[in-house]
Amino acid sequence: MTFVERRGTMAQDGPHSQTIAVIGGGIAGLTAALEAAETGYDVILIEKEPALGGRVTRLNRYFPKFCHPTCGLEINYQRLRKNPRVKVLTMHEVVAVDGEKGNYTITAKKLPRFVNEKCTACGECGKVCETEIDDPYNYGMSKVKAARLPHEHAWPMRYVIDPVVKGTDDQKRIEEACKYGAVDFSEEEEEVTINAGAIVWATGWRPYDARKLETYHYDSSPDIINNVEMERLANHDGPTGGKVVRPSNGEPAKKVALIQCAGSRDVNHLPYCSMICCLASLKHAAYVLEQYEDAEVHMYYIDIRAHDKMQTFYERLKVDPRLKFIKSKPAEIGLGEDGRPYVKGERTIDRELYCESYDLVVLATGMEPEAKGVDIKGDVVKDEDGFVLALEGEDGGQFSCGVAAGPFDVALSTMSGTAAALKAIQAVGAR
Amino acid sequence: MTAVPTPSRTYDLSFARWVRENVEGGDKLNMCMQCGMCSGSCPNGQEMDNGPRKLFMMVRAGLKDEVLSSSTLWECTSCYRCYVRCPRGIPVTTIVQHLAALAAKEGYAPKNKVENYFFSKAFWWSAESFGKTDERLVTMKYFFSFGFGEGIRKALDNLKIALGMIKAGRMHIGLPHTIKNKSQLKAMIAKAKELEQKG
Amino acid sequence: MSDDIKIGIYLCEGCGIAEAVNMDELEQAVANQYQVAKCQRHAAFCSDEGRAVIEKDVKDGEVNRVLVAACSHRVMTDRFNFDGAATVRANLREQVAWTQPPQDEDTQAFAKDNVLMGIAQARTCDLPEPHENVVKSEKILVVGGGISGLTAALEAARAGHEVTLVEKTDQLGGWTRKWSKLIPSRPPYRGLIDNPIEDIIKAVEENDKITVMLNTLVSKTSGEPGEFSVTLSQGGNETEDVFGSIVVATGWRMPDDMTPYEKYGLGKIGNVISGVDFEEVLKNGLEHEGKKLNTIAIIIPCESEAMPYTSGVADRIAIKQAIQVMDADPSAMVYVLHDNLRAHGQAEELYREAQEKGVVFMKAMVKSASEGPELVIDDLLLGREATLTGLDAVVVQTGMMPNSTNPDLPMAEKGNEFLCDDVNPRVPITINGQPAGDGDEVKAEAAGDGEEASAVTPDCDPENPPLPGGPILNLQYRQGPHIPILYNGFIDSHYICFPYETRRTGIYVCGAVRKPMTTAEAKEDAAGAVLKAKQAINLVKESRATHPRVGDLSYPHFGLDICTKCRRCTVECPFGAIDENEEGYPKLNPSRCRRCGTCMGACPVRTISFKNYSPNMVAEMIEAVEQPDPFDEKPRIMVFACENDAYPALDMAGINRREINKYMRFIPVRCLGSVTLMWVSHALEKGYDGVMLMGCKSGDDYQCHFVKGSAIAKERIGKVEETLRNLMLEPERVSFEEVSIADSKRVVELLDQFGEQIKGIGLNPFKGF
Structure with a gap:
């Protein structure tokens, strides 16, 4: 072998990185990142939103324990605070990945936050900011100042400013209000590249667009909402302070319909079962039953899929006479003449046709993988629905966990996040 | 086409399997997960005894007599809502109509139901296609609804009348007439169906 | 100093x-x-x-x-x-x-x-000065040679560890060996896959890093992460070895009680077979007892009839087996009788595949079974009762019972009560104060034991533990030989957020002993458990705490000079970290310790402390607050707030600029379990007008990050009344509140209410003394 050839080989091999990049800072990604870091590996955690926590931070409670997601997240943030091995990049949206095991190049769009790390979260910018935007934390169900802390449990605890204020009087006011030199409107969207030896996809999910379910007329009434909006409605820091009310008029939502498989198990929409919706809806039933003694909740379903330990949860709720289970996939939902949404279809058990009015209709929309639109090259598999899977066997350096990998619940997400951490460690060379 | 088997016991699958092989769309019937979307969507659902969902379950259960005597077969107006909405992609309308044809052939259906059904279907077909009823086409379609042989027989029976009408200038020869702005007619029909459903 | x-x-x-x-x-x-x-x-x-x-x-x-x-x-x-x-x-x-x-x-x-x-x-x-921990071995012990254990062994070896894999039977493979085909877990999520178990076994046997021991049981385990001393008994031949951490993958067994399945004829009527036995029929090309099967009913028992935790797996197995029958004989007639068909996740595709192949799914309740076999069913969708005749066989999908104990072994002589060390008794969900669900599930409150003074004693009956059989690892711990279970026999953990964290540090559980799962899920789970096993060794090497206070260098110090050997610390530790030495004094195993401080809270003589967290430190903090002149009529109330949930909720009240009662003073604590009653009485002696403990939810759905801390604190505070009476103080001056991290609004209200309550009682008469 000549010298040149040897150099050539080296160049081909490239620098071998032992850093693990985790894409997505939701519960699966956080778990993967922390488990790897606590085992002694360097991790870059890449999140596109201004704060970590992903979907779960927007949930009110977890099934079946009825505990709050922020409780587990708080522990994870404590772990993160104490672990210098994890580098967190927020507002970085991964657009492409290329390369091979030991040497990946991740291209990310760095979105302007207009607030740098000097921010103390004192809140002065928010006080002077006059522009309001639809609050992305509440899925647009409420307004929020354009300069804001993403939410009360935001990590990092740092403000973010929406680009709409750029060039307005608000910009000047905000700049003047900040005493810590933390506001920086010169930030521009830029492309950055990140190198890593292994990649864990933890990009999670988004709710299936209910507008695509044409016969459910999601847009016809604010009282027809989806399941993630229901979580916000029941959450103490949601748009109603935790009161389950009709978004149209603020009146109590006592008669509530929960519609299963809004998108899932449907070859015209999402062919798979999203796994979590039945249990989430049972939880939603409990929210309503808890708040109103004279509540009436109807759960429309094809099958109640209370998997593994969750059956107990279902059995425990089933006995409440105010909760009725109707085996039917509603054919049509719309706004009735009385201003309330109606649900229409066939009750399959007794073959009766029904058309019932409700205060609130909650569509249990399924989970659609966020990775659907990302350009992923190389040693990884993306299935028809957009789920990402590692190569079979032991060759690849890209792995996945959480809903990036399939329709999982949180317990499966943390499990797969931990497993993905091990796979990534094995890929970069266990030591 | 083999003879339609009569199940020997409950849930004997011979009838269901026969439907799978011999009825158009029947190969998809077993995909039904009994969600009720089709029956709930049907604008004529109130008139039906079983609705397509239950009908399909009855096919699986081998309830041949009940299936072929079901009013569901005759109340279908071919609006295709069930077909379009079915989360399992089952051609519900096609299956129901071909079961209706089977029922007619097997002598399950009341005579008037069969005739009315075939005629109204032919009439609607013409009206929706051309905005007009073309007597020739409606008649021919109606005749052939009873099957090919029966269609020829009925057509020959009526040949004399037809020729007389042409002579008298009451029936034209050539392409069927259509109305202008057929798309607007379609919109009107769609709206009418929607109102009917709501009412 | x-x-x-x-x-x-x-x-x-x-x-x-x-x-x-x-x-x-x-x-x-x-x-x-x-x-x-x-x-x-x-x-x-x-x-x-x-x-x-x-x-x-x-x-x-x-x-x-x-x-x-x-x-x-x-x-x-x-x-x-x-x-x-x-x-x-x-x-x-x-x-x-x-x-x-x-x-x-x-x-x-x-x-x-x-x-x-x-x-x-x-x-x-x-x-804190780190404890001098020694990692004597980085070898990982895997217990159980089924799919979880085999995968764990391979994964650990790939991660650079030596592995000893012990299996109690004479061959590897466990249940998976029986399976004819497996459910696909990769796209296109249809088309059954060949069972790779023989290849996996071969890979394990050929792996230099893995030592396989068949016919072997763990007869004794002592020590701690980094140096578990394990005695392995291979057909009575005992050997000793040292391991860094342990993965338990003991899997599942058929339910101990099969009577719920008798109504389907299982064990009573000919040609009614279990789903497990049906796998053998499938391997034999549908031949059963010399006859080729063609018409088969597969029953997925309704959960409430059988066991509360079989769900999902049985359904998917039923679909899989139905597909296999159709693949073997397209003329076959297969009926799957189910209530709710749990083909969740990607298994929906498998469901479709089965239907395409002609399997008939029926939402039906089986009412009775008789010779033939014949089944009387209630077809819920047709709304009629029918008899299924002409069946060649009936297949009943049975439950999976976790092997958290070894049923082949006799019950342990002592320590069984810690198997279900249940200060968190199972309670039904209450809605509007009304219990929902079966009242029978409510267990009696923990009963005190005179011998152990005020120590919290488990309410589990040592004579009748919830699972029969002997211990898996036979831990030589003060708290007995078992890894504690939560309910239904599954090993206790925060199974949503931190599924692998058992209550025995350095011991991680995977597979069906943790929750019911399929082969593919068990493989994934095994990788997760191995990561934790590797991580534990790693952290011990650096003398750092494991989850959740990862990296903490502090650990409890015991002042044995004044120790009274009351044993409260050894009994109350949620993680069984403290043993007793020959003289009865507490002996800490620092690598088992999670640093919650529950021992510190338990100690009546305040002789347990951390370098940066001690009874003295908090006592000094209590004293540091200035008590206003009694004539000012300004109360002072001390709030001990759990730093994991209650304190963040208070912080978030601040972030939302909600006014907090001005008479409150707060001390964050590692866990309410670390709060000693001495702090409470000390505060009252020093003139505070009230004391509040704010911690996480206890009970079956506990949220306490140290499992029992909050429940123990609740128990202790129940006993404070006597102390207060001795001080001639009203018991209402001390309050215990369970708050969640989402209570940033409620905490403010709670504090105000308590403030009002204290005002009502009046100022502490000790004020000013």
Whole structure:
């Protein structure tokens, strides 16, 4: 072998990185990142939103324990605070990945936050900011100042400013209000590249667009909402302070319909079962039953899929006479003449046709993988629905966990996040 | 086409399997997960005894007599809502109509139901296609609804009348007439169906 | 040592603190306190310039204890971290500036007290010196040779560890060996896959790093992560070995009680077979007892009829088997009788595949079975009763019972009560105060045991443990040989957020012993458990704590000179970290310890302490608060708030600028389990008018991050009444509240209510003494 050839080989091999990049800072990604870091590996955690926590931070409670997601997240943030091995990049949206095991190049769009790390979260910018935007934390169900802390449990605890204020009087006011030199409107969207030896996809999910379910007329009434909006409605820091009310008029939502498989198990929409919706809806039933003694909740379903330990949860709720289970996939939902949404279809058990009015209709929309639109090259598999899977066997350096990998619940997400951490460690060379 | 088997016991699958092989769309019937979307969507659902969902379950259960005597077969107006909405992609309308044809052939259906059904279907077909009823086409379609042989027989029976009408200038020869702005007619029909459903 | 203490106080003026508090006054009040070497102010200590001020003082040796009086300790943690100086925080922002009216006399007092408490804390808090942990072995022990154990062994070997895999039978493969085909877990999620178990077994056997021991049981385990001493018994031949950590993958067994399946004819009627046995039929090309099967009903029992935890797996197996029958004989007639068909996730595709192939799914209840076999069913969708005749066979999908015990072994002689060490008894969900669900599930409250004084004793009957059989690892722990279970026999953990964290550090559980799962899920689960096993060894090497206080270097010290051998610490530790030596004194296994401080809270003589967290430290903090003159009519209430949930909720009240009752003073605690009743009585003796404990939810759906801490605190506080009576005080002065992290609104209300309650009772008569 000549010298040149040897150099050539080296160049081909490239620098071998032992850093693990985790894409997505939701519960699966956080778990993967922390488990790897606590085992002694360097991790870059890449999140596109201004704060970590992903979907779960927007949930009110977890099934079946009825505990709050922020409780587990708080522990994870404590772990993160104490672990210098994890580098967190927020507002970085991964657009492409290329390369091979030991040497990946991740291209990310760095979105302007207009607030740098000097921010103390004192809140002065928010006080002077006059522009309001639809609050992305509440899925647009409420307004929020354009300069804001993403939410009360935001990590990092740092403000973010929406680009709409750029060039307005608000910009000047905000700049003047900040005493810590933390506001920086010169930030521009830029492309950055990140190198890593292994990649864990933890990009999670988004709710299936209910507008695509044409016969459910999601847009016809604010009282027809989806399941993630229901979580916000029941959450103490949601748009109603935790009161389950009709978004149209603020009146109590006592008669509530929960519609299963809004998108899932449907070859015209999402062919798979999203796994979590039945249990989430049972939880939603409990929210309503808890708040109103004279509540009436109807759960429309094809099958109640209370998997593994969750059956107990279902059995425990089933006995409440105010909760009725109707085996039917509603054919049509719309706004009735009385201003309330109606649900229409066939009750399959007794073959009766029904058309019932409700205060609130909650569509249990399924989970659609966020990775659907990302350009992923190389040693990884993306299935028809957009789920990402590692190569079979032991060759690849890209792995996945959480809903990036399939329709999982949180317990499966943390499990797969931990497993993905091990796979990534094995890929970069266990030591 | 083999003879339609009569199940020997409950849930004997011979009838269901026969439907799978011999009825158009029947190969998809077993995909039904009994969600009720089709029956709930049907604008004529109130008139039906079983609705397509239950009908399909009855096919699986081998309830041949009940299936072929079901009013569901005759109340279908071919609006295709069930077909379009079915989360399992089952051609519900096609299956129901071909079961209706089977029922007619097997002598399950009341005579008037069969005739009315075939005629109204032919009439609607013409009206929706051309905005007009073309007597020739409606008649021919109606005749052939009873099957090919029966269609020829009925057509020959009526040949004399037809020729007389042409002579008298009451029936034209050539392409069927259509109305202008057929798309607007379609919109009107769609709206009418929607109102009917709501009412 | 105390002579050398030089405290630097850094009063931050940022984030509205200077607007709310008179900083000059504050500085004057605290700068001259005992051992305070320096007091500085800055507009923002978190800025580079501000941080440099502190760093310089530390570097110059002017201070060796840093008190940052600024924001909550939950923020800027990494910023305020100085080499060589213990750093403590006084919360002037979230708790004072953001929750109190500005420039008010009470606000000023609040700020001052917080700094004074900070000084007391700085004075009594040392940098932790790590325990000298030894990792004697980095080898991983895997118990169980089924799919989970085999995968765990391979994964651990790939991660660089030597592995010993023990299997109690004479061959590897477990249940998976029986399976004819497996459910696909990869796209296109249809088309059954060949069972790879033989290849996996071969890979394990050929792997240099893996030692397989068949016919082997773990007869004894002692020690701690990094140095588990394990006695392995291979057909009575005992060998000893040392392991760094342990993965338990003992899987599942058929239910001990099969009577619920008798109604389907299982075990009673010919040609009614279990789903497990049906796999053999499938392997034999549908031949059963010399006859080729064609017409088959597969029953997925309704959950409430059978076991509460078989769900999902049985359904998917039923679909899989139905597909296999159709693949073998397209003319076959297969009926799957189900209630709710749990083909969740990607299994929906498998369901479709089965239907395409002609399997008939029926939502039906089986009412009875008779010879033939024949089934009388209630077809729910046709609304009629029918008899299924002409069946060649009926297949019944049975449940999976977790092997958290070994049914082949006799029950352990003692320590069975810790198998279900249940200070968190199962309670039904209550809605509007009304219990929903089966009342039978409610267990009696924990009963006290005179022998153990006030120690919390488990309510599990040692004679009749919830699972029969002997222990898997036979742990030589004070708290018995078992790994505690939560309910239904599954090993206890925070199974949503932190599924692998069992209550025995360094021992991680995977596969069907953790929850019912399929082969593919078990493989994934095994990888997760191995990661934790590797991580535990890694952390022990660095003398750091494992989850959830990962990296913590502190650990409890026991002052044996005044120990009374009461055994409360050894019994109450949620993780079984403390044993007793021959003389009956507590013996800590530091690598098992999770640093929650429950032992510290248990100790009646206050002789257990951490370098940076001790009974003395909190007592000093309690004393540091100035009690107002009784004539001012201003109560002082001490709140011990769990730093995991309650304290963050308080912080978030501040972030939302909600006014917190001005008479409250807060001390964050590692866990309510670490709160000793002495602090409560001390506070009342020192003139506080009330004491509140704020911690996580206890009970079946407990949220306590240390499992039992909150429940133990509740139990202890139930016994405080007598102490109060002795002090001639009203029991209502002490309150226990369970709050969640989402209670940023409710905490404020709770504090106000308690404030009102105390006002109603009147000021503490001890005030001023």
